[in-house]
Amino acid sequence: MMSFNVANLIGRKPLSGLGCALALTALGGCVETPNFSAESAVTATGQLASVGAPEAVVLFIGDGMGVSTVTAGRIYAGQKLGLAGEEHLLSFEQFPDVALVKTYNTDMQVPDSAGTMSAIVTGIKTRAGVLSIAPSAPRGDCKAALGAEVETLMEALEVRGFKTGVVSTATITHATPGANYSHSADRNWESDADMPEAARAAGCRDIAQQLVEFAASTPGSDGVDVILGGGRAHFFPDSVPDSEYPDKTGKRRDGRDLTAEWLAGADNRTYVWNTEQFEAAAGGSGQVLGLFEPSHMQFDADRNTTATGEPSLAAMTEFAINKLKAMSSGKPFLLIVEGGRIDHAHHGNNAYRAMEDTVALDAAVHRATEMLSDNALLLVTADHSHTFTISGYPKRGNPLLGLVRGPDGELMKDLNGQPYTTLGYANGSSAAAEAAARAKNGGKPITLTDEMVQAPNYQQTSSVPMRSETHAGEDVSAYAIGPGAAAVRGVMEQNRLYNVMADVLSEALRQPAGR
Ligand SMILES: [Zn+2]
Numbered sequence: 001m002m003s004f005n006v007a008n009l010i011g012r013k014p015l016s017g018l019g020c021a022l023a024l025t026a027l028g029g030c031v032e033t034p035n036f037s038a039e040s041a042v043t044a045t046g047q048l049a050s051v052g053a054p055e056a057v058v059l060f061i062g063d064g065m066g067v068s069t070v071t072a073g074r075i076y077a078g079q080k081l082g083l084a085g086e087e088h089l090l091s092f093e094q095f096p097d098v099a100l101v102k103t104y105n106t107d108m109q110v111p112d113s114a115g116t117m118s119a120i121v122t123g124i125k126t127r128a129g130v131l132s133i134a135p136s137a138p139r140g141d142c143k144a145a146l147g148a149e150v151e152t153l154m155e156a157l158e159v160r161g162f163k164t165g166v167v168s169t170a171t172i173t174h175a176t177p178g179a180n181y182s183h184s185a186d187r188n189w190e191s192d193a194d195m196p197e198a199a200r201a202a203g204c205r206d207i208a209q210q211l212v213e214f215a216a217s218t219p220g221s222d223g224v225d226v227i228l229g230g231g232r233a234h235f236f237p238d239s240v241p242d243s244e245y246p247d248k249t250g251k252r253r254d255g256r257d258l259t260a261e262w263l264a265g266a267d268n269r270t271y272v273w274n275t276e277q278f279e280a281a282a283g284g285s286g287q288v289l290g291l292f293e294p295s296h297m298q299f300d301a302d303r304n305t306t307a308t309g310e311p312s313l314a315a316m317t318e319f320a321i322n323k324l325k326a327m328s329s330g331k332p333f334l335l336i337v338e339g340g341r342i343d344h345a346h347h348g349n350n351a352y353r354a355m356e357d358t359v360a361l362d363a364a365v366h367r368a369t370e371m372l373s374d375n376a377l378l379l380v381t382a383d384h385s386h387t388f389t390i391s392g393y394p395k396r397g398n399p400l401l402g403l404v405r406g407p408d409g410e411l412m413k414d415l416n417g418q419p420y421t422t423l424g425y426a427n428g429s430s431a432a433a434e435a436a437a438r439a440k441n442g443g444k445p446i447t448l449t450d451e452m453v454q455a456p457n458y459q460q461t462s463s464v465p466m467r468s469e470t471h472a473g474e475d476v477s478a479y480a481i482g483p484g485a486a487a488v489r490g491v492m493e494q495n496r497l498y499n500v501m502a503d504v505l506s507e508a509l510r511q512p513a514g515r
Contacts, residue, residue, distance in 0.1 A: 052100075053508060054483045055376040056324070056334045057501050058368050059120070060092070060177055062361050063113060064343030065478050066385025069074075070502070072351070072423065073358035075390075076400045080359070082395030083244050090358075091366040095481040097488040099110065100393075101497065102475055103384045106135040109472035113188035113343070114175040116383035116494055121180050121336075122150040123498035131175065131184040131207070132288035140196075142204035145185035153501055154180040154334060158214070161511040163333040169297040169313055169357070170340025171231025173207040176383060180209035180336055181224050191234035193251045208234040212262040220514015222266065224288045225327055226312075226320040226335075231271060232291030235259050238311055242294050243273050244308075250294075262289055262470040276307040282319055285326040299341050299353040300360040301456060305400040306451035313339055317364040321371050332508050334501075337364055346386040347468045349428040349459040352401055354388070369481075377485060377504050381478035384471045387426035389461075394422045418445050419462055421453050428469030435465065 021185025044247035068091065105115035105128040112128040119125045122132050129139040132152050137144035154164045170178040171188040189195045194208045205213070212235070215223035233242065235258040235365025252258070252395055259271045268286035272278045272477030281288050293312035297303075303310060311319070318336050324333040329349060336401070365380055372378070392404040392412060403419045404412040411419050437446050452458060462469060480488035484504035488497075502509060 034414075036354045039079075041452050042371055049432060052331050054504050055373050056321070056328075056333050056335065057377045057504060058321075058370075058372070058379070059243065060361065060365055060380040061117065061120075061338045062342050062358060062377070062380070062382045063170070063338055063340045064346050064471065065339070065358060065361070066388065066411045066474065068388045068390055069342060069354060069358055069382075069386065070477060071347070072388070072390050072400060073355055073362065076355040077359050077362060079397075079400060085400065086396060089368060090362045091432045092144045092378075092479040093500040094376070094381070095479040095485070097480040097485040099480075099488045100475040100491045101381060101480045101494050103382075103494050104473065104490065110471050111384045112175070112187075113383045114179065114470065117176045117179040117496035119493075120381070120383070121152045123153065123495050123502065124150045125493065126150075129187050131179045131182050131187055133183055133185060135469050140186045140199075142185050142199035142202040145183065146203060149183035152180050153283060153498065153505070154336070155218060155221070156502075156513075157334050157505065158218055158224070159221065159267065160508060160511040161514060162331060162508055163225045163324050165226030165333070165335045167226070167228040167313070167316045167320050167336065168228070168338035168340045169300075169360075170229065170344075171234065171296055172227055172291065172340065173211065173231050173234050174227035174229075174296075174340060176338045176340060177229060177336065178207045178211075181214055182207045184198055186208070188468070191251045193238070206234070208258055209256075212258045212265070215265060218511070222244070223262075223287065226323045227288070228278075228290040228316045228320060229340075230291065230293040230295060231295040232259070235291060247484060248294050259289065259291070273310050274308050275305075278311050278315075278319065279307075282322065283326075285323065288319075288323060296341060296344065299345060299357060301353050301356040313360045314363040314367045315336070316370065318367050318376065332505060334505075337368075339386045341365070343386070344424075346388055347428075347470075349425050349430040349462055349469050350457065350485035351388070351423045352456050352458065354386075355372050355400070356420070356468065368429065372482075374481060375502065377480065377482040379478065379480045379488065379497065379500065381487075382476040385474055385476055387428070387469060387472045389424050389426070390422055391424065392420055392422055398422065399454070401458075403448060403450055403453055416445060419448050421448070423460045424458055425462040425469050427464035427466045427473070428459070429465075429467060430459035431462045431465035433459065434461065 074088050075085035078085035103111045108128045115128040117125050118132045126135040133145045134148040137148040159296040164179045175187040179276045190207050233251045237255045239250045240250045242248040270281045270288050342354050342357045394404045395407050408410050487500045
C-alpha cells in the first residue's frame, strides 16, 4: 500500500495550524497537509536516478477532465461527504508531482482524443483523428497510414514479454483505449462496418480486429492480457442478437465473432459480459476480455449495479491490477485506465453525469493507491479539456449543481433579473434548446428553479449553439506519484508524458524484443 492514506487527508478535525483553523473550521472542514514518503526518482541535479524495475506503471486518463472539471469534481465529491466542498482534495490531487500539459494536435489548436492519446502512448505528437500513426499520414488515408505506424508503449512491453491491460468505460475500441493496441488512419474504424470499402481493400484492419489479432500480428506478444470496457457490438456479426439486449445485434458485416476467435487464440482465456461473470473470473492468472455493453458502458450515475449489470471503474481497476500482478511474477506491468464518459457527459452539457464519472475515476485511482507499493508509478491526466466553467460568485459551500446564491444566501440574478447556475459551457446543444423554450414562452426567458437545475438530466447553459459541446484548448493537469514522478513538472508537451513512463520502464525496454 502506498505510504499515504487518503482517508486521513480528508479528515474533518480542525488542526492546530493557524491558517487552517482560521480558514476552515467555521465550515467544519480542515485538510491535513499530505506527508508523502514516496522516493523521488530524480536527483537534485535533475538526473534520473537508477530506480530498478518498478512494480507497475498505471496511467489514468479522465477523458475530457480539464482543470475546471477537476476543481468542480473536488467540490462535488467534498459536498457528497458532507463538507463545504472547496477544501476537499481528490485522491490524485494529493500526489506530490504536478504539471500543466499542452494538448494541441499537430494540425489542431483544440485537439481530439485520438491525436492526444497517441501522443501520450507513443511519444510522438500527431494529427487529430488518427490512432498511433505518424503525422505524415492524413486522417482517413489507409495507404499513407500503412508503414506510418508508431510503436506504442503497450506494444514495446508486450513484445518483450511484459503483461499489459487496458480498461475503459467507453467502447474498448474508442480513441483513448484504441491508441494503445491499434494503428488506424481513422479513429472511427471501430468495426469493419465503420470502414470505407476502399480502406479495407487497401489492407487496413478495423480496431476491434486489431485488438483480437494483437498476439498473432505482434511477434513475441501473447496479446493484451486484461481488456475491460464497452463496445461488444463491434466484435459480433450483425446477424447475431446481443447477449443482453435481444432486440439489438452486433455490427460486423464480415460475419466474424471476434470474441470466439479471441478465445480460440490461446488457452486459459475467459470472455465475460456482465458483473456476475466478471466477479467469477476474478483471481487466477488467465487472460480476460470483458465487454459489458454493446456500445459505451453506462454513465456511473445510471449504472446497473446488480449481478446482471456492469462493474464500476474502480472494480475493473482492482480486477486488472490483481490479474496483472498474478501474471507478472514480480516483473513490471502496464495498465491503462480510462474514465471515458466524463467527456460524453460534457459533450451533452450535462454536468451532473460528468461529475459522477469524475468521482468514479477518483475512486479507481484511490483503489490503485491502496493496492500498489511505493514502487509503482501512477500518472493521472486528461487527454484534453472541455468548455466547462465554474463562475458567478456563489458563496462558499453553495451546492455545486445549484443556483448561485451570494454571501448572505440571496439568490443572485443576471442583467435580465433571472437566476443562474454556477456551472456552464461556452457552447453546446443547450443553447438551441433554451432558445426554443424561450420562443415557446412568448420570447421571455424560463426562470430556473433549484429543482430544475439539480435534476439529473439538466443541461447547463451554453452560449454558442452547437449540436454537441466541444473540447477546449487550454492546458490540462497531470498528477504523478512513485518512481519517476518528479519528472512531471512545469509546462510539458503532452507527448513527453510518454518519456516519463518509458524512463521508469527503461530496464524492461532494454530487454530484447521477441520474434
Ligand atoms: Zn470528446
